[in-house]
Amino acid sequence: MSTPASDAGTLEGTLFVVAAPSGAGKSTLVNALLEREPAISLSVSHTTRPPRPGEEYGRHYYFVERVEFEREIAEGIFLEHAEVHGNLYGTSRTTVAELLCQGKDVLLEIDWQGARQIRKSKPDCVSVFILPPSRIELERRLRGRASDSAEVIERRLHNSREEIAHAHEFDYIIVNDRFEDALGDLQSIVRAVRQRSALQWRRHETLIAELLA
Numbered sequence: 535m536s537t538p539a540s541d542a543g544t545l546e547g548t549l550f551v552v553a554a555p556s557g558a559g560k561s562t563l564v565n566a567l568l569e570r571e572p573a574i575s576l577s578v579s580h581t582t583r584p585p586r587p588g589e590e591y592g593r594h595y596y597f598v599e600r601v602e603f604e605r606e607i608a609e610g611i612f613l614e615h616a617e618v619h620g621n622l623y624g625t626s627r628t629t630v631a632e633l634l635c636q637g638k639d640v641l642l643e644i645d646w647q648g649a650r651q652i653r654k655s656k657p658d659c660v661s662v663f664i665l666p667p668s669r670i671e672l673e674r675r676l677r678g679r680a681s682d683s684a685e686v687i688e689r690r691l692h693n694s695r696e697e698i699a700h701a702h703e704f705d706y707i708i709v710n711d712r713f714e715d716a717l718g719d720l721q722s723i724v725r726a727v728r729q730r731s732a733l734q735w736r737r738h739e740t741l742i743a744e745l746l747a
């Protein structure tokens with residue numbers, strides 16, 4: 535007899551938070567994870583940063599002017615927001631809430647300040663910090679990405695120490711040395727979280743009732 539995929543009504547999805555110093559490989563890892571785990575929804579942030587070449591409105595970010603962002607903060611539309619590398623970034627409260635209510639897992643790519651705010655309002659979230667394998671490699675990746683000016687790269691390198699100093703606040707830390715290994719580590723965290731007994735007990739109520747009968 536086959537078991538239904540889900541016995542329980544809609545269970546709220548899990549909120550994943552991923553942070554890293556700029557250039558550690560966070561976006562590349564997250565994009566590869568989403569190919570392997572397409573059921574995860576990536577939250578698209580709002581930012582006052584100007585778009586990089588190739589970045590699209592609504593796909594990479596909702597690019598907005600600072601006055602508009604500040605108005606949105608006052609209106610309370612953000613679940614969290616923070617100033618990072620001189621730009622404002624924020625996560626939409628309603629988008630995340632709607633996806634979680636539909637039972638979808640949601641992933642936020644945010645900085646440590648935002649992660650701290652999320653932990654307060656959503657203590658069940660699962661947070662992951664990505665470290666580069668060395669400072670030299672971090673610098674090489676930031677420069678190699680060739681998407682930012684020399685000044686922006688210097689600022690990001692300078693800010694990386696502050697970001698890394700908060701890594702211990704996260705549930706998991708992954709060192710992104712060999713890409714495939716780091717991707718496997720990230721995927722294994724997602725898969726383990728999905729098998730947590732509190733979720734599985736509800737997801738498989740009918741199966742468990744039958745097994746206990």
Ligand code: GDP
Nearest residue numbers: 556557579615616618623624625643644645648
């Ligand atoms: P990259 O991730 O280093 O390539 O650069 P970005 O300019 O895309 O992001 C800059 C920083 O802002 C990173 O630390 C992100 O994690 C953070 N960030 C992006 N979106 C959000 C957000 O919605 N909220 C918060 N708090 N931080 C964000």
Ligand code: ADP
Nearest residue numbers: 556557558559560561562675679710711712713
């Ligand atoms: P972040 O989102 O953390 O700022 P990116 O995902 O943009 O970082 O990655 C920065 C650069 O490093 C990109 O050019 C990416 O292709 C490269 N990169 C990511 N992971 C690795 C890895 N394990 N080995 C070598 N290069 C990597």
Ligand code: 5GP
Nearest residue numbers: 579583615616618623624625643644645648
């Ligand atoms: P970038 O400008 O390179 O895309 O992102 C720079 C930093 O901003 C990254 O560390 C990224 O995680 C962070 N960031 C992006 N979106 C958000 C967001 O919505 N909230 C917060 N707090 N940080 C964000």
